[in-house]
Amino acid sequence: MSHVFPRHCHAQPPMAVAGDGCFLIDQSGKRYFDGSGGAAVSCIGHSNERVKQAIKDQVDQLAFAHTGFFTSDPAEQLADLLVANAPEGIERVYFVSGGSEATEAAIKLARQYFTERGEPQRRHLIARRQSYHGNTLGALAAGGNEWRRQQFSPLLIDVSHVDPCYEYAERQEGESLYDYGQRAAQALEDEILRLGPDTVMAFMAEPVVGATLGAVPPVEGYFTRIREICGKYGVLLILDEVMCGMGRTGHLFACNADNVRPDILCIAKGLGAGYQPIGAMLCSGEIYQTISEGTGFFQHGHTYIGHPVAAAAGLAVVSEMLDNDLIAQVQARGAYLHQQLLSRFGQHPNVGDIRGRGLFQGLEFVADRDTKTPFDPAKAVAKRFKKVAFEEGLICYPMPGTRDGKVGDHVLLAPPFIASEAELDGVVEILSRTLDRVLAE
Incomplete structure (x- = not known):
């Protein structure tokens, strides 16, 4: 039995044992792409020798x-x-x-x-x-x-x-x-x-x-x-x-x-x-x-x-x-990620807005794209999105209450500055699979 007071008493998170660039690794060896840098923290990756x-x-x-x-x-x-x-x-x-x-x-x-x-x-x-x-x-x-x-x-x-x-x-x-x-x-x-x-x-x-x-x-x-x-x-x-x-x-x-x-x-x-x-x-x-x-x-x-x-x-x-001019890399990779998100979700009926700057991007989910109507909070879209994405091997930052603290759902992306275009492509793929699964549920 753990004596740690966790963020949520009814969840048992896996044990993180290692970090490797843009990835975190749990005790089973499963690798998770850190697509939100934790909470926009891990900007240069998890194993920087200089630091x-x-x-x-x-x-x-x-x-x-x-x-x-x-x-x-x-x-x-x-x-x-x-x-x-x-x-x-x-x-x-x-x-x-x-x-x-x-x-x-x-x-x-x-x-x-x-x-x-x-x-x-x-x-x-x-x-x-x-x-x-x-x-x-x-x-x-x-x-x-x-x-x-x-x-x-x-x-x-x-x-x-x-x-x-x-x-x-x-x-x-x-x-x-x-x-x-x-x-x-x-x-x-x-x-x-x-x-x-x-x-x-x-x-x-x-x-x-x-x-x-x-x-x-x-x-x-x-x-x-x-x-x-x-x-x-x-x-x-x-x-x-x-x-x-x-x-x-x-x-x-x-x-x-x-x-x-x-x-x-x-x-x-x-x-x-x-x-x-x-x-x-x-x-x-x-x-x-x-x-x-x-x-x-x-x-x-x-x-x-x-x-x-x-x-x-x-x-x-x-x-x-x-x-290492990582700020310029953020601009370039951010533009690439934004374009890939637009390409994949720009016409999605349940993605109302794609926004952000640099490697700080967000998707707002809606029940109706034309009217910008949010999902019913009872559907817990953000909570379910976080869970499914994690199962798929992606750490991201979904949040409910986007509109007024009660209704609205979004996901925040803040990947490491060192992420490659191929790795960002992988993020978009997992986001797409995750959204399909959440909507199907």
């Missing part, structure tokens, strides 16, 4: 030094590398152990920034419906996933949620893409005015929405308008790139695709590529300077922030991406 050696070397030299007393060379080097490639104005890096910690830190930094500026009345955070920002209480409050929030709602801080930029389901008939994006962005200004402009501290959004919507990118002009609104009212723009960043969408930082400059930026998942738990909150020089010239102390912290072994792994991962 493994960096971890071993760092453990031999220094395993741990608490940041209350020391900094470390790998943390300093990784921060330098990230800032050198970050959007304009980003100058400081605060290391954490994962995405939820990064978004929690961002919320707290936004609040402390305004208290140290003498604006303690700025307390409101605005985010979007159908977003996901993590599972700790602050991050969960920021997220707009009703299913995840529901039972914990009495514990959550009050966060406003405005419209997402979800063109497939929310653009009106006859409305241009640009006009739709401006209308979606206007929801932010409307909410700022409703709350009172001098009471809002930040707006948080994913540049490409991940788990909750299934790789939904913004329409052109949306984030340009969002940036304008934030600037107009002195509201900080926090971009959550935990899932879509670190090369996943074809740019090291996902926001570069939309030429938007955040004040605070959150990364994780692909930063450590699964080799170590690590994330980071990056902030502008202006925010850092406000703290530095004020109390000089960010009132936040965790035991393992800036962990030397995790930082060494992150440094090796990002260096591997940059030195």
Whole structure:
């Protein structure tokens, strides 16, 4: 009998025993193509020699030094590398152990920034419906996933949620893409005015929405308008790139695709590529300077922030991406995968939308393609899709509640950057067989 507290008490997952490039291997020897990188984590595959050696070397030299007393060379080097490639104005890096910690830190930094500026009345955070920002209480409050929030709602801080930029389901008939994006962005200004402009501290959004919507990118002009609104009212723009960043969408930082400059930026998942738990909150020089010239102390912290072994792994991962031009490969392989998905499912009566950027692609399943009507939640399409795909040897990321947290189903794909075209062809084949089986059931 296992004493591990699993994610689901009524499921017995196989034992993973090895990783080989794009594949994971269980105790029986069965190989599974990691078509979602776990949860968009394993971006450079499961057996990268450079990263493994960096971890071993760092453990031999220094395993741990608490940041209350020391900094470390790998943390300093990784921060330098990230800032050198970050959007304009980003100058400081605060290391954490994962995405939820990064978004929690961002919320707290936004609040402390305004208290140290003498604006303690700025307390409101605005985010979007159908977003996901993590599972700790602050991050969960920021997220707009009703299913995840529901039972914990009495514990959550009050966060406003405005419209997402979800063109497939929310653009009106006859409305241009640009006009739709401006209308979606206007929801932010409307909410700022409703709350009172001098009471809002930040707006948080994913540049490409991940788990909750299934790789939904913004329409052109949306984030340009969002940036304008934030600037107009002195509201900080926090971009959550935990899932879509670190090369996943074809740019090291996902926001570069939309030429938007955040004040605070959150990364994780692909930063450590699964080799170590690590994330980071990056902030502008202006925010850092406000703290530095004020109390000089960010009132936040965790035991393992800036962990030397995790930082060494992150440094090796990002260096591997940059030195081997894997970001360009993501663009090329992403375009190939998207085209193969269109070719196979573009006219499928139960695939309503095919979307994404880079190697971050999603399919939204519908009962009726013409009316965009979702499946009845009782059919549990996403749950069944995950189970059948796994039986077929594919790890993917289906989710229910795509439309409003209750109805709608999609599958998210986030394969390793090193995947070959032949391997991606195999993914499409398994997706097709899986969908046939699920629909037949």
